[in-house]
Amino acid sequence: MGKLWNHWYQIYVVIILHIKLIPLYGVWWLYRRFWNPETPPFWGVWCVQAGRVLWYISVLIWSVVLVAMILVP
Structure with a gap:
């Protein structure tokens, strides 16, 4: 079956994490910075x-x- 922790799995995890986490942080940073600082x-x-x-x-x-x-x- 091979290792679960192969390169494709690593790349997939990193991409999913950054797709989900970076906008979450960015939206609230923009809100705090520009909407009502x-x-x-x-x-x-x-x-x-x-x-x-x-x-x-x-x-x-x-x-x-x-x-x-x-x-x-």
């Missing part, structure tokens, strides 16, 4: 923070995947 609503602040956390997780996973693709034959 002084006093954003409480839920907006939490969504921006959640977007940042997801962005950092995405970058971390991207780095791990790149290392795995280099090290795993």
